Amino acid sequence: MEGVKRASSRAGQLTQQLLTFSKGGAPIKKPASILELLEDTIGFALRGSNVRYETSAAANICPVEIDEGQISQVINNLVINANQAMPEGGTIRIGIDNVTFEANGGLPLKKGKYVEISIKDEGVGIPEEYLNKIFDPYFTTKQEGSGLGLATSYAIIKKHGGYIKVESESGVGTTFYIYLPISEKEIFTVKDIVEEGLYFGKGKILFMDDEQDVIDTAKQMLTHLGYEVEIAMNGIEAVEQYKKAKDLRQSFDAVILDLTIPGDMGGKEAIKRLREINPQVKAIVSSGYSNNPIMSDYEKYGFNGIIAKPYEIEELSKTLHGLIMGMEEQHHKVNC
Numbered sequence: 001m002e003g004v005k006r007a008s009s010r011a012g013q014l015t016q017q018l019l020t021f022s023k024g025g026a027p028i029k030k031p032a033s034i035l036e037l038l039e040d041t042i043g044f045a046l047r048g049s050n051v052r053y054e055t056s057a058a059a060n061i062c063p064v065e066i067d068e069g070q071i072s073q074v075i076n077n078l079v080i081n082a083n084q085a086m087p088e089g090g091t092i093r094i095g096i097d098n099v100t101f102e103a104n105g106g107l108p109l110k111k112g113k114y115v116e117i118s119i120k121d122e123g124v125g126i127p128e129e130y131l132n133k134i135f136d137p138y139f140t141t142k143q144e145g146s147g148l149g150l151a152t153s154y155a156i157i158k159k160h161g162g163y164i165k166v167e168s169e170s171g172v173g174t175t176f177y178i179y180l181p182i183s184e185k186e187i188f189t190v191k192d193i194v195e196e197g198l199y200f201g202k203g204k205i206l207f208m209d210d211e212q213d214v215i216d217t218a219k220q221m222l223t224h225l226g227y228e229v230e231i232a233m234n235g236i237e238a239v240e241q242y243k244k245a246k247d248l249r250q251s252f253d254a255v256i257l258d259l260t261i262p263g264d265m266g267g268k269e270a271i272k273r274l275r276e277i278n279p280q281v282k283a284i285v286s287s288g289y290s291n292n293p294i295m296s297d298y299e300k301y302g303f304n305g306i307i308a309k310p311y312e313i314e315e316l317s318k319t320l321h322g323l324i325m326g327m328e329e330q331h332h333k334v335n336c
């Protein structure tokens with residue numbers, strides 16, 4: 001029974017390889033984090049094997065735009081080959097790095113930034129006379145090999161505007177290098193813009209207002225948009241909660257403050273104290289009085305955005321999304 005299952009799953013994989021290879025399926029690319037994809041794929045490819053793997057990734061790996069299904073198929077092919085090259089067991093070392101190529105960088109790649117994925121095994125190695133054949137369709141040295149794994153992988157990486165190459169030494173091991181062009185787009189880990197013009201997001205929001213029905217509405221909207229919400233009824237409470245969260249290393253991703261609270265500390269004063277606690281605080285001011293001078297000059301008072309009351313969920317979602325995600329994008333441009 002086991003044998004049958006294994007055989008049929010191999011046939012399934014083969015059909016998949018052939019399909020991708022022959023119809024040349026144009027990749028459906030989306031910005032993605034390569035690290036997560038690698039971890040998921042490799043763990044699965046090596047289940048039940050005596051081969052271990054180690055990953056070492058540089059900090060701030062740039063996002064890439066990939067067809068996740070296809071790239072996962074490439075990683076799977078390479079890891080299975082590495083696994084088969086080490087019948088006695090061993091370690092596969094995965095490296096991920098950002099690299100920059102100038103024009104004529106030695107590889108058939110356009111000048112620019114790439115993410116480099118290296119997959120290194122300590123297996124039997126590839127004899128020199130085979131090195132320029134292994135990417136050919138149907139080239140195999142295995143009894144039950146298809147010779148399609150590397151040919152398919154090569155085609156997929158080329159279609160992504162990248163390149164794959166190999167270095168190997170008989171009896172020592174083999175390293176495959178994959179280069180994928182980096183994405184200029186920001187990645188959203190959660191649902192992005194969807195129907196009805198809403199921007200969904202993720203993160204912790206501190207919401208301050210003194211009116212219970214305003215609080216209820218806002219809480220409902222923010223939760224619907226994907227945020228976690230905590231409530232403060234006045235400026236003093238907001239400052240306390242903000243400080244406490246920061247001390248616990250569970251800082252708020254953004255705060256929304258009512259401009260004025262009768263008889264209590266409002267947003268105008270609270271933002272000064274919040275900026276003392278964290279100069280990078282992301283703060284939105286809200287008011288029912290759009291003619292208040294602070295509302296037109298909000299940045300001078302230390303706010304990053306404004307929202308008029310009563311809240312419109314579209315406006316709320318857009319302002320928050322821009323504030324939280326927009327800053328992440330700047331961050332990525334600087335570091336990657």
Ligand SMILES: Nc1ncnc2c1ncn2[C@@H]1O[C@H](COP(=O)(O)OP(=O)(O)O)[C@@H](O)[C@H]1O
Binds near residue numbers: 123151174
């Ligand atoms: N990591 C590796 N170590 C040693 N040889 C390899 C490795 N990867 C690929 N090869 C060689 O390249 C050939 C082609 O690989 P592939 O296209 O995946 O087809 P298959 O695995 O079905 O043989 C293999 O048969 C093997 O000779």
Ligand SMILES: [Mg+2]
Binds near residue numbers: 077149150
């Ligand atoms: Mg193979």
